[in-house]
Amino acid sequence: MDSPSSFEHQLGTLLPRLRRFAHALSRDAADADDLTQSTLERALRSKWQWQPGTRLDSWAYRIMRNLWIDTARSRSRKAKLEAPPEEASVVGTDPRGAMDAAIDLGRMMAAMQHLPDDQREVVALILIEGFGYREVCEMLDLPMGTVSSRLVRGRMRLLAMVGEQ
Amino acid sequence: MTIADERFFAWLDGELPPEEAASVETEVARSPELTRAAQEHRAMQAQLKAAFDTIAEAPVPQGLPAANVINFAADQRRRGSRRWGSSMQWAAIAATLALGVLTGTMISPLRSGPVDVRDGKLYAAADLNDALDKELASAPAAGAPVSIGITFRDQSGAICRTFTNAQSSGLACRDGERWQLRGLFAAPEGQRSAYRMAGSADPNLAALVDSTMAGDPLDAAEERAAKAGKWR
Numbered sequence: 001m002d003s004p005s006s007f008e009h010q011l012g013t014l015l016p017r018l019r020r021f022a023h024a025l026s027r028d029a030a031d032a033d034d035l036t037q038s039t040l041e042r043a044l045r046s047k048w049q050w051q052p053g054t055r056l057d058s059w060a061y062r063i064m065r066n067l068w069i070d071t072a073r074s075r076s077r078k079a080k081l082e083a084p085p086e087e088a089s090v091v092g093t094d095p096r097g098a099m100d101a102a103i104d105l106g107r108m109m110a111a112m113q114h115l116p117d118d119q120r121e122v123v124a125l126i127l128i129e130g131f132g133y134r135e136v137c138e139m140l141d142l143p144m145g146t147v148s149s150r151l152v153r154g155r156m157r158l159l160a161m162v163g164e165q
Numbered sequence: 166m167t168i169a170d171e172r173f174f175a176w177l178d179g180e181l182p183p184e185e186a187a188s189v190e191t192e193v194a195r196s197p198e199l200t201r202a203a204q205e206h207r208a209m210q211a212q213l214k215a216a217f218d219t220i221a222e223a224p225v226p227q228g229l230p231a232a233n234v235i236n237f238a239a240d241q242r243r244r245g246s247r248r249w250g251s252s253m254q255w256a257a258i259a260a261t262l263a264l265g266v267l268t269g270t271m272i273s274p275l276r277s278g279p280v281d282v283r284d285g286k287l288y289a290a291a292d293l294n295d296a297l298d299k300e301l302a303s304a305p306a307a308g309a310p311v312s313i314g315i316t317f318r319d320q321s322g323a324i325c326r327t328f329t330n331a332q333s334s335g336l337a338c339r340d341g342e343r344w345q346l347r348g349l350f351a352a353p354e355g356q357r358s359a360y361r362m363a364g365s366a367d368p369n370l371a372a373l374v375d376s377t378m379a380g381d382p383l384d385a386a387e388e389r390a391a392k393a394g395k396w397r
Contacts, residue, residue, distance in 0.1 A: 015225055016220070016221040016222070016223075019220050019221065019225065020217050020221040023220045047315075048314045048382055104215070104216040105216045105217065107216070128214055128217045148171045151174060152171055155174065155210070158213065159205060159206060162209060163205055
C-alpha cells in the first residue's frame with residue numbers, strides 16, 4: 001500500500017505541486033488549502049478511475065481544476081461583474097520595494113486574482129506549473145488557439161500589474 | 166491579440182519547432198522593442214514562479230489532514246465518510262440506465278456476444294464473463310480485450326467489479342454464480358481514444374459506482390482472496 005509505486009505514494013509526492021497550483025487559483029491561502037484537501041479526497045475516492053500508465057499529475061491537476069471551477073467560478077464571475085479588474089490597482093505603488101519572497105507571494109496571488117478565471121488557469125499551468133501548451137490543451141479540453149490566446153492576454157495583464165518599470 | 170503575439174510567446178516558452186524558433190529569434194534580436202518585451206516577460210515569469218515556488222518548497226501545513234495521504238486514506242476509512250448516494254444522484258442514475266446505452270454490438274444473438282439475457286436480466290457472457298471471473302486488477306493480463314477496474318461489495322454484500330473495453334465501460338455484480346450487469350455505458354462516439362488517454366472513467370459509471378459501493382474498494386490482497394472464494 002505504501003510502496004513507492006503505490007497510487008497513494010505518488011499522489012503524496014505531487015502534494016507540494018498541487019498546493020502551489022491551488023495557491024495560484026485561489027483567493028487566499030485558506031481557500032487554497034481547502035481546495036488541496038478536497039482534491040486529495042476526490043482523487044483517493046476516484047483512484048479506480050485513473051488508468052495506470054497515464055500521467056497521474058495531469059489527472060490530479062484536472063481534478064483540482066474542476067473542483068475549483070465548481071466552487072469558485074460562480075463567485076469569481078460575480079466578482080468580475082462587480083469590480084472589473086483594472087491593471088495595477090492591486091499591487092501598490094512601489095513594485096521594486098516588494099521583492100521579499102513572502103510579500104511577493106501575496107502580491108502575486110493578488111495579481112492572479114485579477115485575471116479572469118480562464119486566463120488564470122492557463123497562466124498557472126504553463127508559467128508556474130511548467131506544463132507544455134499541448135498538455136494544457138488536453139487537460140482543459142481546449143484547442144491550441146484558445147490556450148495560446150488566453151496565455152497571451154493573461155501574461156500581458158500580469159506584466160502590466162507586477163512588471164518592473 | 167494578434168497571431169504575431171502568440172508566435173512571440175510560443176517562442177519565449179520554447180514551444181516553436183527549431184526552424185521557426187530561429188526565425189523569431191532573429192526578428193527579436195533585430196528589434197529593441199521585442200528584445201525588451203522578451204526580457205520583461207522573462208523577468209515577470211521568473212518572479213511569478215519564484216513567488217509560488219515558496220509554496221511547493223514549504224512543508225505542508227499541519228492543518229492539512231491530507232499531509233500524509235496514506236494516513237488520510239486510513240482516516241477516511243475509519244470515518245466511513247461517503248457523501249454520495251443522495252436521492253438526486255439516484256434519480257440521475259436511474260434516468261441514465263432507463264435511456265439504455267447498451268450498444269448494438271454488446272447484445273448479440275450469437276452465443277459469443279459479451280452479454281446474455283436471461284429472465285429479463287442482463288448477464289456477462291463469453292470474454293466479459295471470463296474477465297470478470299479470472300482477471301485481477303492488480304495483475305492485468307497484457308492485451309486482454311476487457312480490463313477490470315475496481316472490485317468492491319455493494320450494500321447487500323455482493324461482489325461488484327467495473328470493467329472497460331474499447332467501446333464501453335460498466336459495472337457487474339455477483340448474482341449467484343453469474344455476473345449481472347448493473348450498468349453499461351458506451352464511450353461517446355468519436356471521443357473514444359481521447360477518452361482513454363485522459364485516464365478518466367465514464368462519469369455515469371463513476372456515479373453508479375459511488376452509489377453502489379459500501380465501504381472501500383478491495384485492495385490487491387482482498388481482491389485475490391475474493392477470487393479464491395469464487396466471488397462470494
